[in-house]
Each structure stands twice: as C-alpha cells, then as structure tokens.
Amino acid sequence: MRYAIGADVGxxxxxxxxxxxxxxxxxxxxxxxxxxxxPLPFFKRLTDLIENVAGAHLNSLxxxxxxxxxxxxxxxxMIHQLPHFPSWRDVPVSKILSExxxxxxxxxxxxxxxxxxxxxxxxxxxxxxxxxxTLGTGIGGGLVLNxxxxxxxxxxxxEVGHMVIEVDGRACACGxxxxxxVYASSGAVPKETTAEKLADQAFAGDLEAKxxxxxxxxxxxxxxxxxxxxxGIENYVLGGGIxxxxxxxxxxxxxxxxxxxxxxLASRVVILQSTLDGDGNLLGAANAVFTSRTW
Amino acid sequence: MRYAIGADVGxxxxxxxxxxxxxxxxxxxxxxxxxxxxPLPFFKRLTDLIENVAGAHLNSLxxxxxxxxxxxxxxxxMIHQLPHFPSWRDVPVSKILSExxxxxxxxxxxxxxxxxxxxxxxxxxxxxxxxxxTLGTGIGGGLVLNxxxxxxxxxxxxEVGHMVIEVDGRACACGxxxxxxVYASSGAVPKETTAEKLADQAFAGDLEAKxxxxxxxxxxxxxxxxxxxxxGIENYVLGGGIxxxxxxxxxxxxxxxxxxxxxxLASRVVILQSTLDGDGNLLGAANAVFTSRTW
Numbered sequence: 133m134r135y136a137i138g139a140d141v142g143x144x145x146x147x148x149x150x151x152x153x154x155x156x157x158x159x160x161x162x163x164x165x166x167x168x169x170x171p172l173p174f175f176k177r178l179t180d181l182i183e184n185v186a187g188a189h190l191n192s193l194x195x196x197x198x199x200x201x202x203x204x205x206x207x208x209x210m211i212h213q214l215p216h217f218p219s220w221r222d223v224p225v226s227k228i229l230s231e232x233x234x235x236x237x238x239x240x241x242x243x244x245x246x247x248x249x250x251x252x253x254x255x256x257x258x259x260x261x262x263x264x265x266t267l268g269t270g271i272g273g274g275l276v277l278n279x280x281x282x283x284x285x286x287x288x289x290x291e292v293g294h295m296v297i298e299v300d301g302r303a304c305a306c307g308x309x310x311x312x313x314v315y316a317s318s319g320a321v322p323k324e325t326t327a328e329k330l331a332d333q334a335f336a337g338d339l340e341a342k343x344x345x346x347x348x349x350x351x352x353x354x355x356x357x358x359x360x361x362x363x364g365i366e367n368y369v370l371g372g373g374i375x376x377x378x379x380x381x382x383x384x385x386x387x388x389x390x391x392x393x394x395x396x397l398a399s400r401v402v403i404l405q406s407t408l409d410g411d412g413n414l415l416g417a418a419n420a421v422f423t424s425r426t427w
Numbered sequence: 428m429r430y431a432i433g434a435d436v437g438x439x440x441x442x443x444x445x446x447x448x449x450x451x452x453x454x455x456x457x458x459x460x461x462x463x464x465x466p467l468p469f470f471k472r473l474t475d476l477i478e479n480v481a482g483a484h485l486n487s488l489x490x491x492x493x494x495x496x497x498x499x500x501x502x503x504x505m506i507h508q509l510p511h512f513p514s515w516r517d518v519p520v521s522k523i524l525s526e527x528x529x530x531x532x533x534x535x536x537x538x539x540x541x542x543x544x545x546x547x548x549x550x551x552x553x554x555x556x557x558x559x560x561t562l563g564t565g566i567g568g569g570l571v572l573n574x575x576x577x578x579x580x581x582x583x584x585x586e587v588g589h590m591v592i593e594v595d596g597r598a599c600a601c602g603x604x605x606x607x608x609v610y611a612s613s614g615a616v617p618k619e620t621t622a623e624k625l626a627d628q629a630f631a632g633d634l635e636a637k638x639x640x641x642x643x644x645x646x647x648x649x650x651x652x653x654x655x656x657x658x659g660i661e662n663y664v665l666g667g668g669i670x671x672x673x674x675x676x677x678x679x680x681x682x683x684x685x686x687x688x689x690x691x692l693a694s695r696v697v698i699l700q701s702t703l704d705g706d707g708n709l710l711g712a713a714n715a716v717f718t719s720r721t722w
Contacts (some may be wrong), residue, residue, distance in 0.1 A: 203689060203691055205691070212691045213689070213691070260580075261579075261580065273657070275657075275658070277572070277577065277722070278722060282572065282658070282659075283659060284556075284658060284659015284660060284661075285555075285556065285659060285660070285661050285695070286659065286691075286692075286695070287659070288659040288691065288692050289657070289658055289659030289660075290657070290659070291656040291657070291659075291688070291689065291692075292656065292657050294656045294687075294688065294689065295653045295656055295657055296592060296649050296652065296653055296687050297591060297592065297593075297594055298592075298593060298594055299592055299593055299645075299646065299649055306689065308686065308687055350594075351594065354591050354594055357591065358590045358591055358653075359657065361586040361587065361589045361590055362568070362570075362584070362585070362586070362587050362590055362654065362657060362658075363570070363577070363579060363584055363657075363658075364577075364578060364579015364580060364581065364582070364583040364584030364585070364586075365579060365580070365584075366579075366580050391603065392589075392591050392603055393586070393589065394498060394508070394586065394589065394601065396498055396500070396507045396508070396581075396583065397581075397583050397586075400580070400581070
C-alpha cells in the first residue's frame with residue numbers, strides 16, 4: 133500500500149492527514165496557524181506537523197500534497213499571493229518543502245484540492261465534469277473537465293469568486309468592486325453577526341435571517357448560471373463552511389440559476405453538496421500525489 | 428487532396444465555401460437568407476447552394492461543416508433555438524442534411540466554428556488555449572483548450588454573451604437582464620445609429636462617439652477579466668463585425684480587464700484581432716470536417 137500526506141492551510145488552522153491510496157484517512161492532526169504567518173516559521177510548523185503525522189511512513193511516502201488558499205502558480209511551484217498572509221509574495225513553496233523532504237511535492241489552490249477530493253471520494257465520484265465551489269470567506273473554484281483538473285496556463289484557473297457580477301458594485305477585499313464573493317460568501321454577512329448565527333436564526337423561523345439567505349441564494353445562483361453559460365458544465369458541488377446553510381438558500385439559488393441561463397442548459401444543471409465533511413481538501417491533496425489529474 | 432464544404436448562416440446571408448485540406452478557400456458564394464426562414468425552404472436553399480459550390484467535388488467531399496448562430500446540441504445533432512429564426516425549435520439539422528448528402532455532416536455554433544478557423548489558419552495558429560469572441564448583434568464565444576474545442580456535455584459551452592455582469596441590469600433580447608452582450612455588442616448601440624457610423628464618427632474625432640466606444644470597451648474588458656478569472660486562459664481573439672472598431676475601444680477594454688482580475692493573470696492576458704476577414708467561420712466549419720478537434 134502507498135501512502136501520501138494531504139495538507140491544507142486555512143485562515144485558522146493547518147491540517148495534515150496521512151492517507152493511503154485507497155482514500156482512507158488514517159490519521160489527521162491540526163494546529164492553529166497562530167502568529168507564525170511569516171513564511172519561514174510557518175514552514176517550520178508545517179514540516180514538524182507533517183513529520184509527526186507521517187510517523188513511520190515518513191521515509192516511504194509517495195509524496196506530499198498541499199492546498200493553499202491563494203494565487204498558486206503550479207507551473208513555477210510558487211504561490212504569488214495568500215490573502216490571509218499578506219506578507220507572502222512569490223513564496224517558492226515547492227523549493228522550500230523539497231529542501232526538507234525527498235519525496236515529490238504537489239501543491240495547488242485549496243479549491244482545486246477540494247475538487248480532486250470530491251472526484252476521488254466524494255459526491256463527484258461518478259461525474260465526468262463539474263465545478264467545485266467552496267463557500268467560506270470567499271468563493272473558491274475548481275474546474276474538473278473530463279475527470280481532470282483544468283488549471284489554465286499557469287495554474288490560475290478557478291478564481292471564480294472574483295468574477296464581477298455588478299460592475300462598480302460593492303467593494304471586495306481584493307480591491308476591486310462587484311466580485312461574486314462579496315454577495316455569496318461570508319463577505320455578504322453583516323459584521324455584527326456570523327453565517328452560523330444567521331443559519332440558526334433562519335432555522336428558527338426568523339424572517340430577516342430567511343431574507344438574508346434568500347438574497348444570498350439569488351446571487352449564488354446568478355454566478356452558477358454564468359459558469360454554466362460559459363463552460364456548458366452541468367454539475368456544481370458546494371463545499372466550505374457556508375455550504376451547510378444550503379437548505380436556507382437552495383430554493384432561491386436554483387430559481388436564480390434558471391432565470392439567468394437558457395432553459396435547455398438550466399434544466400440539466402444539478403447543484404450538489406459535498407459529502408466529505410471538511411476532509412475533501414486533505415483527500416484531494418493526497419490524490420494529487422497518487423495520480424496526475426491535471427490538464 | 429481532400430475537399431470539404433464550410434457553410435455559415437448569419438442573420439442576413441447564407442455563405443458557403445469549398446475548402447481544401449490545406450485551408451485554401453477555392454470558391455465562396457453567398458446569398459441572402461431572405462424570407463426562407465422556415466426550416467424546409469431554408470434547407471432547400473442551403474443544399475442548392477452547397478451543390479452549386481461543391482461542383483465536380485460533390486460526390487467526393489470529405490464532409491460538410493455548418494455553423495449556425497444558435498443553441499446547438501451537437502451531441503444530438505439538433506439545434507434547439509436560433510434567435511434570428513424564431514420559428515426554429517429543436518430542428519434535427521444533421522438528419523435533414525444526411526438525407527440529401529451521403530458525406531459526414533458536422534454542425535456547431537458559429538462562434539465555435541470561428542474559433543476553429545482561427546486555430547487552423549488565423550491569429551490563434553500558434554496558441555494552445557484561447558477564447559474566441561465574436562462581436563456582432565450579440566457576443567458569441569468559442570473555448571479552445573489545449574488546441575481542442577471545449578463543448579461541454581451537450582455542446583452548449585461558450586454562451587459567454589449571456590454571462591450576467593449586472594444583476595437586474597438592462598434588458599437583453601434573451602428575456603433576462605444584465606447580460607454581457609447588452610453592454611458590449613451592437614445591442615449597446617443606440618437605435619438611432621449603427622456601430623459603423625459610431626466608428627466613423629469616433630475616427631473623425633466626435634467626442635460623444637469616442638465616449639460610446641470607451642464605455643463599450645470598459646464592459647468588454649470586464650467580461651474578458653471574468654473569463655480569465657474563471658478559466659485562467661490568457662489569449663482572447665476578437666472577431667465579428669464590431670471587432671473592426673477595435674482601435675476605438677482597445678484602450679478602455681485593456682484598462683478594465685486589468686482592473687477586474689488579479690495582476691499576475693492580467694499581465695499575461697493578450698487581446699488579439701481576427702486576421703481572417705470574415706472567412707473564419709467557413710474555414711473553421713471545413714476544419715471541423717477534416718479533424719476531430721473537440722473534447
């Protein structure tokens with residue numbers, strides 16, 4: 133049996149799993165990112181955690197897969213920008229990890245890793261083509277075409293959250309205006325509350341909270357319609373923390389999707405929820421080690 | 428030498444060319460679509476023109492390629508909708524032509540055919556991946572990924588003109604609101620004038636006409652930025668009647684493209700003009716006969 137490390141870095145936690153080639157998650161550990169946001173102390177913490185999780189398999193690993201929530205240039209093995217860690221600029225991830233570990237290193241955007249996880253072990257197991265959408269502080273995207281990840285020339289594909297759906301619209305953290313994720317991620321949640329609270333309130337019947345999710349769903353549906361019009365892809369898998377509020381925004385999302393693309397396509401579009409309960413990124417990162425599933 | 432027919436149906440003319448496998452356009456004829464918009468008289472007119480243009484090569488043709496400006500289900504050989512010909516619904520194009528001609532029939536959306544033309548003999552000859560944008564009464568799109576046309580599950584991919592860039596924005600002919608093509612095709616031209624007149628006026632220094640093209644370019648650039656963010660594709664080829672006004676909207680288009688996607692990608696994006704002078708659709712339709720260039 134072959135083994136790989138799947139690792140994922142979020143805004144709050146670093147998570148590392150040991151995964152075998154059948155897709156079994158053998159051991160998983162996480163620790164807070166904390167203040168170690170400068171590249172060198174961060175990589176010290178990450179490599180320590182990888183050694184710890186790999187245990188006896190460390191010297192026989194098939195490789196290490198790492199998902200990072202930023203602009204990844206997979207061709208050059210470099211991450212250009214990482215919004216949570218503003219001090220990171222053009223960090224040579226592959227080079228840094230190769231100095232510590234002798235096995236192959238694969239890194240990519242976290243939404244791409246989540247897409248590979250769904251393709252391997254999740255709700256997209258039987259799908260040829262789909263778009264993974266991770267709904268969190270932004271909207272991440274991973275495009276799977278004919279069972280392979282489409283990365284674009286430099287690995288930049290899938291930055292769907294910054295698709296503009298309102299020219300000169302609301303300000304986005306990226307510096308631009310009207311990006312999709314301003315309307316359909318936690319960026320849309322008013323500062324005085326949280327997505328989780330709003331979901332609970334909607335469940336309890338609160339009308340304002342219900343209205344919030346209805347509007348959220350409308351904007352989510354517009355963006356999915358756009359992706360369908362452009363790519364002709366019929367399957368969309370929702371993951372990330374906010375996807376759990378799916379029942380509250382599902383109806384308005386589907387309605388807006390239908391209204392914003394043409395009938396022959398809309399009637400074929402299927403919107404699914406991830407079934408991997410947050411482990412999709414780790415599984416996908418390991419899968420990227422075991423197979424070459426990119427264009 | 429092998430020969431194919433490349434045919435294209437626009438709102439005004441039916442155009443048919445005899446093309447050899449080196450990409451030489453040997454003879455080309457066109458006639459007005461006129462009032463023959465019901466499927467059967469239309470196909471009589473089209474097949475007569477094909478016979479006429481094919482001449483002595485009729486019985487040895489490698490095939491007939493046909494581009495149509497509508498929602499083409501290439502998998503089922505059927506066109507669902509053709510906006511210029513509202514009476515067309517689910518017309519079985521492949522079947523109708525196969526009853527008349529014994530050679531293979533290939534049909535697709537006209538923008539997809541234009542993309543294949545650029546890939547074969549045009550400005551995209553040396554590109555791996557690009558998006559063709561035909562600017563006319565709407566915005567047609569053709570996605571070429573790794574030198575093959577990406578069609579989506581049913582052949583519906585590339586309906587980029589109906590990407591929504593203004594939620595609840597201006598009304599589009601499709602019945603929806605805020606579609607890209609309302610802002611960056613001849614749909615953006617005020618009724619009392621034409622794109623050609625506005626281009627002439629801008630060339631002569633008219634400030635209002637210049638302002639029109641500046642705004643046109645801004646919206647065009649937003650949409651190109653969106654396509655780049657989603658697909659990671661770096662090359663865009665503009666064709667269609669309005670592309671000729673390129674010098675008037677180029678600057679604002681590039682500026683808006685830069686402003687609406689992230690720097691690392693924007694700095695790599697190249698916006699090119701078609702060099703095929705309107706024959707791209709015919710060449711692409713013939714190319715689709717000679718080679719299987721689809722996903």
